[in-house]
Amino acid sequence: QKEVEQNSGPLSVPEGAIASLNCTYSDRGSQSFFWYRQYSGKSPELIMSIYSNGDKEDGRFTAQLNKASQYVSLLIRDSQPSDSATYLCAVNIQAGTALIFGKGTTLSVSS
Amino acid sequence: EAGVAQSPRYKIIEKRQSVAFWCNPISGHATLYWYQQILGQGPKLLIQFQNNGVVDDSQLPKDRFSAERLKGVDSTLKIQPAKLEDSAVYLCASSLAGEDTQYFGPGTRLTVL
Numbered sequence: 039q040k041e042v043e044q045n046s047g048p049l050s051v052p053e054g055a056i057a058s059l060n061c062t063y064s065d066r067g068s069q070s071f072f073w074y075r076q077y078s079g080k081s082p083e084l085i086m087s088i089y090s091n092g093d094k095e096d097g098r099f100t101a102q103l104n105k106a107s108q109y110v111s112l113l114i115r116d117s118q119p120s121d122s123a124t125y126l127c128a129v130n131i132q133a134g135t136a137l138i139f140g141k142g143t144t145l146s147v148s149s
Numbered sequence: 150e151a152g153v154a155q156s157p158r159y160k161i162i163e164k165r166q167s168v169a170f171w172c173n174p175i176s177g178h179a180t181l182y183w184y185q186q187i188l189g190q191g192p193k194l195l196i197q198f199q200n201n202g203v204v205d206d207s208q209l210p211k212d213r214f215s216a217e218r219l220k221g222v223d224s225t226l227k228i229q230p231a232k233l234e235d236s237a238v239y240l241c242a243s244s245l246a247g248e249d250t251q252y253f254g255p256g257t258r259l260t261v262l
Contacts, residue, residue: 042191046189080255081254082192087249087250130249133247134248135204135205136205137192137194138194139193140191142191
Protein backbone atom coordinates (compact mmCIF):
# COMPACT_ATOMS: atom_id res chain seq x y z
CA GLN A 39 0.00 0.00 0.00
CA LYS A 40 1.62 3.21 -1.17
CA GLU A 41 1.06 5.95 1.42
CA VAL A 42 1.77 9.62 1.86
CA GLU A 43 1.61 10.95 5.41
CA GLN A 44 1.08 14.53 6.51
CA ASN A 45 0.31 16.14 9.84
CA SER A 46 -3.27 17.35 9.44
CA GLY A 47 -2.68 20.42 11.62
CA PRO A 48 -3.93 23.03 11.89
CA LEU A 49 -0.59 24.77 11.71
CA SER A 50 -0.93 28.33 12.92
CA VAL A 51 1.71 30.98 12.22
CA PRO A 52 1.70 34.77 12.51
CA GLU A 53 1.92 36.93 9.43
CA GLY A 54 5.52 37.31 8.25
CA ALA A 55 6.72 34.07 9.84
CA ILE A 56 8.04 30.95 8.11
CA ALA A 57 5.57 28.09 7.78
CA SER A 58 7.07 24.60 7.54
CA LEU A 59 4.99 21.75 6.14
CA ASN A 60 6.20 18.16 6.15
CA CYS A 61 5.39 14.96 4.30
CA THR A 62 6.70 11.40 4.29
CA TYR A 63 6.07 8.71 1.70
CA SER A 64 6.29 4.94 1.84
CA ASP A 65 7.34 3.90 -1.69
CA ARG A 66 11.09 4.23 -2.28
CA GLY A 67 10.42 4.06 -6.02
CA SER A 68 8.60 7.40 -6.00
CA GLN A 69 10.05 9.69 -8.64
CA SER A 70 8.14 12.96 -8.57
CA PHE A 71 6.91 15.07 -5.70
CA PHE A 72 4.37 17.86 -5.65
CA TRP A 73 2.82 20.41 -3.35
CA TYR A 74 -0.72 21.52 -4.09
CA ARG A 75 -2.60 24.31 -2.35
CA GLN A 76 -6.34 23.91 -1.86
CA TYR A 77 -8.53 26.75 -0.65
CA SER A 78 -11.78 25.79 1.04
CA GLY A 79 -14.33 24.76 -1.55
CA LYS A 80 -11.84 24.97 -4.40
CA SER A 81 -9.82 22.43 -6.37
CA PRO A 82 -6.10 21.73 -5.83
CA GLU A 83 -3.65 24.14 -7.43
CA LEU A 84 -0.05 23.11 -8.12
CA ILE A 85 2.49 25.36 -6.41
CA MET A 86 5.73 23.35 -6.50
CA SER A 87 7.20 20.22 -8.02
CA ILE A 88 10.55 18.64 -7.14
CA TYR A 89 12.33 15.66 -8.63
CA SER A 90 15.84 15.48 -7.16
CA ASN A 91 17.36 15.69 -3.69
CA GLY A 92 17.93 19.16 -2.31
CA ASP A 93 16.10 22.43 -2.35
CA LYS A 94 14.04 24.13 -5.03
CA GLU A 95 13.00 27.73 -4.59
CA ASP A 96 10.19 29.65 -6.27
CA GLY A 97 9.48 33.06 -4.83
CA ARG A 98 8.45 32.68 -1.20
CA PHE A 99 8.19 28.89 -1.52
CA THR A 100 11.00 26.36 -1.06
CA ALA A 101 10.50 22.64 -1.54
CA GLN A 102 13.01 20.25 0.01
CA LEU A 103 13.45 16.58 -0.90
CA ASN A 104 15.42 13.88 0.89
CA LYS A 105 14.89 10.56 -0.87
CA ALA A 106 17.04 8.63 1.61
CA SER A 107 14.71 9.69 4.42
CA GLN A 108 11.62 9.57 2.15
CA TYR A 109 10.79 13.07 3.25
CA VAL A 110 9.49 16.16 1.46
CA SER A 111 8.89 19.55 2.95
CA LEU A 112 7.56 22.95 1.92
CA LEU A 113 8.71 26.19 3.47
CA ILE A 114 6.67 29.35 3.03
CA ARG A 115 8.61 32.48 3.90
CA ASP A 116 6.95 35.76 4.88
CA SER A 117 3.62 33.99 5.35
CA GLN A 118 0.55 36.00 4.39
CA PRO A 119 -3.10 35.56 5.44
CA SER A 120 -3.78 34.66 1.78
CA ASP A 121 -1.57 31.58 2.29
CA SER A 122 -4.20 30.16 4.67
CA ALA A 123 -5.30 26.95 2.95
CA THR A 124 -4.82 23.20 3.00
CA TYR A 125 -1.52 22.04 1.52
CA LEU A 126 -1.54 18.63 -0.13
CA CYS A 127 1.62 16.62 -0.67
CA ALA A 128 1.49 14.24 -3.65
CA VAL A 129 3.88 11.73 -5.19
CA ASN A 130 3.93 9.51 -8.23
CA ILE A 131 5.98 6.51 -9.27
CA GLN A 132 6.58 7.64 -12.84
CA ALA A 133 5.51 10.36 -15.20
CA GLY A 134 2.05 9.89 -16.58
CA THR A 135 0.71 7.95 -13.62
CA ALA A 136 -1.82 8.98 -11.02
CA LEU A 137 -0.81 11.03 -8.00
CA ILE A 138 -0.96 9.61 -4.50
CA PHE A 139 -2.02 12.34 -2.09
CA GLY A 140 -1.64 12.84 1.61
CA LYS A 141 -4.57 14.06 3.68
CA GLY A 142 -3.25 17.60 3.66
CA THR A 143 -2.08 20.06 6.30
CA THR A 144 -4.27 23.05 7.12
CA LEU A 145 -2.28 26.26 7.46
CA SER A 146 -3.70 29.32 9.19
CA VAL A 147 -1.80 32.62 8.96
CA SER A 148 -3.00 35.26 11.38
CA SER A 149 -2.59 38.99 10.73
CA GLU B 150 -5.93 28.57 -22.59
CA ALA B 151 -9.17 27.20 -21.16
CA GLY B 152 -8.83 24.98 -18.10
CA VAL B 153 -10.49 21.70 -17.25
CA ALA B 154 -14.26 22.06 -17.31
CA GLN B 155 -16.63 20.04 -15.14
CA SER B 156 -20.37 19.97 -14.70
CA PRO B 157 -22.49 20.10 -12.73
CA ARG B 158 -20.74 21.94 -9.91
CA TYR B 159 -23.14 20.66 -7.27
CA LYS B 160 -25.53 17.73 -7.11
CA ILE B 161 -27.83 16.48 -4.36
CA ILE B 162 -29.48 13.08 -4.75
CA GLU B 163 -31.19 10.45 -2.64
CA LYS B 164 -29.40 7.18 -1.95
CA ARG B 165 -29.99 4.50 -4.58
CA GLN B 166 -30.46 7.16 -7.29
CA SER B 167 -28.06 7.49 -10.20
CA VAL B 168 -25.90 10.48 -11.11
CA ALA B 169 -23.49 11.42 -13.90
CA PHE B 170 -20.64 13.88 -14.02
CA TRP B 171 -19.01 15.36 -17.10
CA CYS B 172 -15.44 16.52 -17.69
CA ASN B 173 -13.79 18.27 -20.62
CA PRO B 174 -9.98 18.33 -20.32
CA ILE B 175 -7.56 20.95 -21.52
CA SER B 176 -7.26 20.81 -25.30
CA GLY B 177 -4.55 18.41 -26.37
CA HIS B 178 -4.31 16.60 -23.04
CA ALA B 179 -4.37 12.89 -23.77
CA THR B 180 -4.45 11.78 -20.14
CA LEU B 181 -7.55 12.24 -18.01
CA TYR B 182 -8.03 11.32 -14.36
CA TRP B 183 -11.05 11.12 -12.10
CA TYR B 184 -10.32 11.53 -8.40
CA GLN B 185 -12.67 11.29 -5.41
CA GLN B 186 -12.02 13.63 -2.49
CA ILE B 187 -13.91 12.89 0.71
CA LEU B 188 -14.06 15.74 3.24
CA GLY B 189 -10.83 15.91 5.23
CA GLN B 190 -8.96 13.56 2.88
CA GLY B 191 -6.67 13.98 -0.08
CA PRO B 192 -7.92 13.11 -3.58
CA LYS B 193 -7.93 9.41 -4.41
CA LEU B 194 -7.73 8.08 -7.95
CA LEU B 195 -10.83 6.39 -9.33
CA ILE B 196 -9.80 5.92 -12.97
CA GLN B 197 -7.15 7.07 -15.44
CA PHE B 198 -7.62 7.27 -19.22
CA GLN B 199 -5.00 7.62 -21.92
CA ASN B 200 -6.92 8.85 -24.97
CA ASN B 201 -9.99 6.57 -24.97
CA GLY B 202 -8.33 3.64 -23.20
CA VAL B 203 -8.34 2.82 -19.49
CA VAL B 204 -4.87 2.84 -17.91
CA ASP B 205 -5.81 2.28 -14.26
CA ASP B 206 -9.21 1.52 -12.75
CA SER B 207 -7.98 -0.63 -9.87
CA GLN B 208 -9.64 1.60 -7.25
CA LEU B 209 -12.94 2.11 -9.07
CA PRO B 210 -15.88 0.39 -7.28
CA LYS B 211 -17.03 -1.29 -10.45
CA ASP B 212 -20.27 -2.60 -9.00
CA ARG B 213 -21.63 0.95 -8.91
CA PHE B 214 -19.19 3.28 -10.70
CA SER B 215 -18.53 3.44 -14.42
CA ALA B 216 -16.66 5.86 -16.62
CA GLU B 217 -16.08 6.34 -20.30
CA ARG B 218 -14.11 8.52 -22.65
CA LEU B 219 -15.44 7.33 -25.96
CA LYS B 220 -13.82 9.82 -28.34
CA GLY B 221 -10.69 10.43 -26.28
CA VAL B 222 -11.70 13.94 -25.31
CA ASP B 223 -14.46 14.51 -22.76
CA SER B 224 -15.40 11.92 -20.16
CA THR B 225 -18.40 10.91 -18.08
CA LEU B 226 -18.35 9.31 -14.63
CA LYS B 227 -21.54 7.60 -13.45
CA ILE B 228 -22.65 6.26 -10.10
CA GLN B 229 -25.57 3.84 -9.96
CA PRO B 230 -26.92 3.29 -7.36
CA ALA B 231 -25.45 5.94 -5.08
CA LYS B 232 -24.67 5.27 -1.42
CA LEU B 233 -24.32 7.72 1.46
CA GLU B 234 -20.55 7.17 1.49
CA ASP B 235 -20.30 8.45 -2.09
CA SER B 236 -20.78 12.00 -0.79
CA ALA B 237 -17.57 13.70 -1.89
CA VAL B 238 -16.05 16.07 -4.41
CA TYR B 239 -15.32 14.43 -7.75
CA LEU B 240 -12.31 16.01 -9.39
CA CYS B 241 -11.29 15.66 -12.99
CA ALA B 242 -7.68 16.34 -13.94
CA SER B 243 -5.79 16.22 -17.20
CA SER B 244 -2.21 16.19 -18.39
CA LEU B 245 -0.18 15.88 -21.55
CA ALA B 246 0.72 12.28 -22.32
CA GLY B 247 3.65 11.14 -20.20
CA GLU B 248 3.85 14.43 -18.31
CA ASP B 249 3.78 14.89 -14.55
CA THR B 250 1.84 18.09 -14.18
CA GLN B 251 -1.86 17.53 -13.69
CA TYR B 252 -4.38 20.35 -13.95
CA PHE B 253 -7.55 20.04 -11.93
CA GLY B 254 -11.04 21.14 -12.81
CA PRO B 255 -13.30 22.89 -10.27
CA GLY B 256 -14.87 19.61 -9.16
CA THR B 257 -18.43 18.39 -8.63
CA ARG B 258 -19.65 18.33 -5.04
CA LEU B 259 -22.01 15.37 -4.58
CA THR B 260 -24.28 15.05 -1.56
CA VAL B 261 -26.14 11.76 -1.13
CA LEU B 262 -29.06 11.94 1.33
